[in-house]
Amino acid sequence: MNIERFDNEDVLASTLATRLIEALSLKPRIVLGLPTGRTPVALYREIRSRSQRGHVDWSQVRTFNLDEFVGLGAGDEGSYCSYMQAELFSHVRIEAINIGMLDGRAANLAAECARYERAIEDAGGIDIQLLGIGANGHIGFNEPGEALEAETHVAVLCAETRAANAGLFGGDLSRVPTHALSMGMATILHAREIVLMATGAEKSAAVAEMIDGPITTRVPASFLQVHSRVTVMLDRGAGARLA
Ligand code: F6R
Numbered sequence: 001m002n003i004e005r006f007d008n009e010d011v012l013a014s015t016l017a018t019r020l021i022e023a024l025s026l027k028p029r030i031v032l033g034l035p036t037g038r039t040p041v042a043l044y045r046e047i048r049s050r051s052q053r054g055h056v057d058w059s060q061v062r063t064f065n066l067d068e069f070v071g072l073g074a075g076d077e078g079s080y081c082s083y084m085q086a087e088l089f090s091h092v093r094i095e096a097i098n099i100g101m102l103d104g105r106a107a108n109l110a111a112e113c114a115r116y117e118r119a120i121e122d123a124g125g126i127d128i129q130l131l132g133i134g135a136n137g138h139i140g141f142n143e144p145g146e147a148l149e150a151e152t153h154v155a156v157l158c159a160e161t162r163a164a165n166a167g168l169f170g171g172d173l174s175r176v177p178t179h180a181l182s183m184g185m186a187t188i189l190h191a192r193e194i195v196l197m198a199t200g201a202e203k204s205a206a207v208a209e210m211i212d213g214p215i216t217t218r219v220p221a222s223f224l225q226v227h228s229r230v231t232v233m234l235d236r237g238a239g240a241r242l243a
Helices: 009-026 041-052 080-087 109-122 159-164 185-189 201-212 220-226
Strands: 002-005 031-034 062-065 067-069 128-131 153-156 179-182 193-198 230-234
Touching: 009 041, 009 128, 009 193, 009 230, 041 080, 062 080, 062 109, 067 080, 109 153, 109 179, 185 220, 193 201, 193 220, 201 220, 201 230, 220 230
Parallel strands: 002 230, 031 062, 031 128, 128 193, 193 230
Antiparallel strands: 067 179, 153 179
16 A cells, blocks of 8 residues: 555645646546545545646546435435535536436335446446545444445444435434445455545544454455555644554
8 A cells, every 4th residue: 555644634624626637637437436424525526626727627537426315316415416416516618428326216225236236337337436534434334343345335323424414414323324334355455556535533443454454354444455555644633543
């Protein structure tokens, strides 16, 4: 793993935005895997402000988001679809047809997961997968446990993951869905390149276990150790427990 440390999350976001925009210019039909959550907010802010200044051609870019809450979809408060529209998609000239999102309202969730796997494959696979990390070591919604799922699947959310997402639902934990659709571990690990961002001291234990600990289903992010092109970008807080 290639570990990079930054003084703060703004420098991290600006560095990553520069790299992504360069990658877009080198490969206009790039396929990006995208996370939601608090961590990428600064990155999306930076990317949309540079895009609005007109330097970025989004016309052929394709994206696949990591996950979505079961029961929620386009237009629903708290959905990751709404988050992505607000934070990025409605501010850049991406074609709607090129945006890949899981539909948490699909009548047949297993079929929706299979559709997503096929769509990623049909797009030629993910070139750059961006990730955040949960304080419990999850990536996507691959939560710690006895076993992990390889492909896109229905995930049961841990109590701490639901609590971490309460802000999307006005702070009301009872409104946070109990399940989500998520790319699986193999879906993520098949990406040609992976960039994981972590900011804040509350992520420092998970970051240390991911990098220095054994590969274990108890820390799903530790499986990134087997991938040959992973960059981990950390602010001071998130890197505080590394040797
Ligand atoms: C979100 C996702 C999650 C988050 C993780 C960190 O799409 O897949 O794995 O990246 O929960 O969330 P934040 O950034 O809110 O701390």
